[in-house]
Amino acid sequence: MGILSNIEPKEVFHYFEELSMVPRSTFHTKKISDFCVEFAKAHNLEYIQDEVNNVIIKKPGTAGYENSDPVIIQGHLDMVATKTTDSDHDFENDPLDLFVDGDLIGAKNTTLGGDDGIAVAYAMAILASTDIPHPPIEAVFTIDEEIGMGGAHHLDTSVLKGKICLNIDSEIEGVMTVGCAGGYIYDTFIPIEWSEENGTKMTISISGLQGGHSGAEIQNQLGNAHKIMGRVLYALAKDYDFNIVSTNGGNAANVIAQYNTTEIIADPAQAQAIADAVTGLEQTISAEFAGQEPTLSLNAVSEGETALKAFDADTTAHVIGFLYGAIDGVQCYDRAFPTAVESSLNTGIVETTEDTVKIKFQVRSSVATKLDDMRNKLDLATDLAGASREISGEYPAWSYNADSVIRPKAIELYKEMFGKEPTVETTHGGLECGILFGKKNDLDIISFGPELTGVHTYNERVHIESTKRMWDYLKELLKICK
Structure with a gap:
């Protein structure tokens, strides 16, 4: 039994805990990349692992979605390696030491890697599912986002057929990010x-x-x-x-x-x-x-x-x-x-x-x-x-797309599910969306995610109930991406 075994959504936290056992600090992502490849093999899914260790995993659409356009679910594999001054944690070799405190998940004396492990866990839960309706999925897991976004820079987007891209690398529930700064x-x-x-x-x-x-x-x-x-x-x-x-x-x-x-x-x-x-x-x-x-x-x-x-x-x-x-x-x-x-x-x-x-x-x-x-x-x-x-x-910066098709659908769905308007904004934080759009300018991108606090510090926490709400939201969003 894992620390997170009895926490809902179990399918998401199962993979989040597995990811937490694999060292994945920026520039040390070979182990986590190989972990994703083994996951794809275990589920008989098509995969591509490129020379820098980006991984793309593809899954066909479920019944009724066989002929739908693919949807890209995108997140990054690496995490910021920050720890307390008295910690002896070795980010290149040691698993994270997870704990649960009420509604919060953290890691003892280190960053947690919710940024962006939660995106990878969401995507794996979709890829492994047998009962979640969805269009064809192209899960894109990039490396070295936290310092220089090297994985996104090296990614060959010509192998991607999807035009809708769901980037799950935003950290405030109820905020939909539609643009970001360059840097x-x-x-x-x-x-x-x-x-x-x-x-x-x-x-x-x-x-x-x-x-x-x-x-x-x-x-x-x-x-x-x-x-x-x-x-x-x-x-x-x-x-x-x-x-x-x-x-x-x-x-x-x-x-x-x-x-x-x-x-x-x-x-x-x-x-x-x-x-x-x-x-x-x-x-x-x-x-x-x-x-x-x-x-x-x-x-x-x-x-x-x-x-x-x-x-x-x-x-x-x-x-x-x-x-x-x-x-x-x-x-x-x-x-x-x-x-x-x-x-x-x-x-x-x-x-x-x-x-x-x-x-x-x-x-x-x-x-x-x-x-x-x-x-x-x-x-x-x-x-x-x-x-x-x-x-x-x-x-590069990711500019606001006034003609987005997915954004109004995502906003309306959020209102229906939660009874309130989401906040739609650009972010000062750097996202891989700008690089991806520069490589494939027919992408229609939105970024969202569950509530994460203390990101990039040893006080980083994933909020459990928020993770569940946004998991339900992701599943419903995929249903309307026909």
Whole structure:
């Protein structure tokens, strides 16, 4: 018996739990891709596994739907690999440790992978069913969506016959997504010049922030650990002498960073004053959040006098200036829909290597020229830091389709089933829909899904009752796709 065995809808949660036993972090998706192939073989279904490990599984229509056009059900196989700082979970080898808490499903100390395991579980439940009426199904499972959408970029859409595409990668029940922003990953590499330094080694740590999905929650003005660290270091550098030894934190470009740990070596005579100053900054910054970041922790711990290799004065200044000064967060709201974010960027990862400090951003906008403008601003900050840059993972925006056939049907069905209008909107988060539409521009796409909270963090939860409602909705939606 599995943890989820007695939870309805059993057919969905059966596959969701099976998926949770297979490691599937971004860029490590061979195991989950092979799992999907074995599933297809076990159910005698046609499948395609491409060279990058995308999987397409096809199933004929049921009685009465034999001659209907296929419907594409699409989701991604990979998940964000985020865990608590004290977790020893190995995302490349360990299964997730699931738990149930009332209406919520989570994973102990790690992300859950509801984004986007729930889409794969829905699709598998349809593919394995013998009693659910549906048109021919083309289930499209892509890899590496969370960083760069590489699977969608490589997908050969010429093998797909369907024109209706149901993307199940939205995380608020009752919201139908009909467009999304474009974006890219921006990496800055600040070169390190090392020097031998003597003094008191200190570790400054920021933790306890809520974090979140930089596409769905950037407008909530949550604390970003890297930006807070930049502020702290800049404030300290005004009054005290120190060199940075290392700075690290964050899990992914598209996750609002929950932690940063920076080691410094300081004048021993100033170590206590630095620790006191950090305590004061914690109080100031916590007060500024006005209760929104209740578990924010900022502290400095002295580790004794020593001699060690540290950044030289110029490198230290460049790193502090870049972390503090580079743009971050919401840059502009949509002029037509003032509550919707148009342009933003997120400082997701800071990593010290032997030669560089690498800072990774997720940049998003629904306006192409704004993507260029943010790139120019990052270029300026990068140049001022004497650093180099790299752009990757570019993906296009998915524009609203005024002539959609599936959208009015989906809206009307939702009203009939739940007695209320769904919210129809575009999202600031990046979806694979834009890439798929760019490859196959006869696609008629909508995106929806059950309620997921804490996505991209170790507080991620799948809401059980919502999952059941949207499962019922998906089944009814397939019935009207004749």
